[in-house]
Amino acid sequence: MKNFPSQQALRKLKSLLGKRLLTQEECLVYTYDSSLRGIWPLAVALPEKKEEVIEILKIAEDFKIPVTPRGAGTSTTGSSLSHKNGIVISFTRMNRILELNQEERIVKVEPGVVNKQLKDFLKPYGLFYPPDPASYAFSTIGGNVATAAGGPRGLKYGTTKDYVLDIEVVLPGGRLFHTGRPVLKQAVNYNLTSLMIGSEGTLGVFTEITLKLLPLPEKRMLFVSFHQLEEEPLSVISALLLKGLTPCCAEFVDKTSLKALYKVKKDKKFKNTQAMLFLELDGRKEEVKKDSEIVEKILNSLKIPFFKAEEEKHIEELWELRREISPATKVLGKFKISNDVVVPRSQMKTLLKTVRKIEEEVRLPILCFGHAGDGNFHINIMHNEEDKGLAELARKKIIQKVWKLGGTFSGEHGVGYTKRFFAKKELSPLEIEIMKKIKQAFDPFNLLNPEVKIP
Ligand SMILES: Cc1cc2nc3c(=O)[nH]c(=O)nc-3n(C[C@H](O)[C@H](O)[C@H](O)COP(=O)(O)OP(=O)(O)OC[C@H]3O[C@@H](n4cnc5c(N)ncnc54)[C@H](O)[C@@H]3O)c2cc1C
Incomplete structure (x- = not known):
């Protein structure tokens, strides 16, 4: 029988999750994210507790099935989409706020908690979780951590990376560990929490996240x-x-x-x-x-x-x-190529002028807005089907200018599938080699979001 191991894995997943395992046309809404790529998964798992996540990752390793963790699917880079015959683990049902400690100003949440849900919960306690991606009303804390999400408040308060104290992580095979402790200072392990932030689902699957808070x-x-x-x-x-x-x-x-x-x-x-x-x-x-x-x-x-x-x-x-x-x-325009480049603040005017020059050359609308306080422009190149080549050319020219000005092609949206070409150009061979070795330490069979992030 074709795909025999996949069928066996599906049977095991079905007996674990019942109706909370989606297959075939039930997976439709999980076939896309904000990158507008379309990929069908083998199945979508909707766990309600970490014990189920552990079992899913055991099955994934046993049958060597790729896994993509998913929050709200607002990724602009395709990083929350499945891989060929892969399983998507959707965290929408793991959305509980587990513990608030007012004295320590710390909160522990499940990854599917929506950013706004957390902000609204904290307000009556006079507490505040600052990171605020423009998608905050629908994106999840798990997705925010895995993409190192930023937002307008970054100028004064920093981004997601400045608020994560500890992440409970499950690895393929079902191994579980904590990246830190729920305390405000720690200096014992390598900074595993930082490694997980912005890892785009490639290093581990988060089941609990402990965050630092500020007074409102x-x-x-x-x-x-x-x-x-x-x-x-x-x-x-x-x-x-x-x-x-x-x-x-x-x-x-x-x-x-x-x-x-x-x-x-x-x-x-x-x-x-x-x-x-x-x-x-x-x-x-x-x-x-x-x-x-x-x-x-x-x-x-x-x-x-x-x-x-x-x-x-x-x-x-x-x-x-x-x-x-x-x-x-x-x-x-019907389609957009979205970029979230960062340059030193002093170079923003130069970059804006370059964008306008390129806009004239290619005769396509190019938006250049965003978190100017951080040097972070969202540059969206709008185009119709027939102008795809021109839009790609404009993107290359803009990113080359960003590099010349001492910047990076992504400040918050990450690499995903869609930007690995640029990651290969921006990172040195040694950086890429180190990233690959880190990936191997956490995910030796390359099952976690295998085509994402690493060039
Ligand atoms: C209108 C709009 C505005 C936006 N504005 C901003 C902005 O201002 N700033 C910004 O930073 N981004 C912005 N984004 C991009 C996007 O919202 C962020 O990247 C967000 O953090 C993704 O959260 P999500 O819950 O949708 O995650 P998803 O899109 O579902 O997933 C994103 C990544 O996180 C991983 N992931 C999700 N859950 C877990 C988990 N439990 N364990 C491990 N990995 C996990 C996925 O595998 C994937 O790699 C915007 C997007 C849209 C559509």
């Missing part, structure tokens, strides 16, 4: 400014940093993104503007008041129109606009 800021204030020169927001950010301010977020919206927003919203303020800046301050009341006076002074001195929001509800409504950019891009 007392006050927030959001400035949204409208600029007639596209690069002007970048100068404003530099001016603020040089004055010693660290805004919580500094998000740049470029002219092509505004074009997309205008087409969707039909609001004139997007039509007559070359760029926008979302600048949020937070902290103690007095501190926010003092810093906001500096922001207002700089914006007024440059005659830049702006409005500011202080009420939580108003602030969130305005942020929704920023989050709408990604879905709005569809009006500029």
Whole structure:
């Protein structure tokens, strides 16, 4: 019988999970993620507890079946998709908040907890989990950890990597270990927690994650400014940093993104503007008041129109606009090649100018927006089927410029399947060799997301 070992494995998985093992057409929604690649898995497992994850990984090793852990499937690089005849382990049913320790400011969660679910849970306790990818309302903590997710608050609070204290990891064969301890300082093992963060499902499957928390800021204030020169927001950010301010977020919206927003919203303020800046301050009341006076002074001195929001509800409504950019891009082209490059902040204007030059050359819309406070631009090249080659060429040119400016092609979305070509160019042969040896130590049969991350 063809695929005999797979059939045997399926039988074992079925007796373990019953209806929580999906096969054939039941797997449809797991055949794609935000990369829009389409791959059918052999099966999708929906475990409800770690003991089941252990058993799944024993079966995977026994039958040498590739495994892809999956959160919400918002990966833009294809990293949450199955491999040929592979099993997807979906963590949507392992979404419990297990333990909150208010005194230690630590929380332990299962990987399927959605980022927003955790934020909402913590609020009444006056606590705060800062990492906030634009997908925070639907992406999971497991996915956020496995991709080292960042977000607008990175400028002041760092990214996911700054908040993980311990991960419970299951390896193929069902071996389980902890990467750290649930304490705030540790210096005994190699930093295995760091190794797992950004590993994109290639080193281990997470079943519990312990996170560090902060007290909820007392006050927030959001400035949204409208600029007639596209690069002007970048100068404003530099001016603020040089004055010693660290805004919580500094998000740049470029002219092509505004074009997309205008087409969707039909609001004139997007039509007559070359760029926008979302600048949020937070902290103690007095501190926010003092810093906001500096922001207002700089914006007024440059005659830049702006409005500011202080009420939580108003602030969130305005942020929704920023989050709408990604879905709005569809009006500029059927397909997009998305990049999340990082350059030193001082080189952002140069990169923006290069992007505009390339946009003219290829005559395709190129959006260049995002976490300007971190030097992290989301550069999305929009195209239709017939322009695929041109879009690829534009991407190559942009990434080459990023490397020339001393940057990297990914600050948060990772490598996945779709960017391994660039990883091979960016990493040295020695780095790749070390990565392969690390992978072998955790996953000797190359079963965990085998075609992802490593060039
Ligand atoms: C509209 C939109 C906006 C976005 N904005 C941002 C942004 O601002 N910042 C940012 O960083 N990203 C952003 N992303 C990308 C994406 O949301 C993040 O990469 C997110 O962290 C993925 O989480 P997920 O739950 O969807 O994981 P998935 O997409 O399901 O998986 C991502 C990776 O994590 C691995 N993984 C998932 N669960 C586990 C587990 N339990 N154990 C081990 N590995 C696991 C998967 O194998 C895969 O490699 C955006 C995506 C979209 C669609």
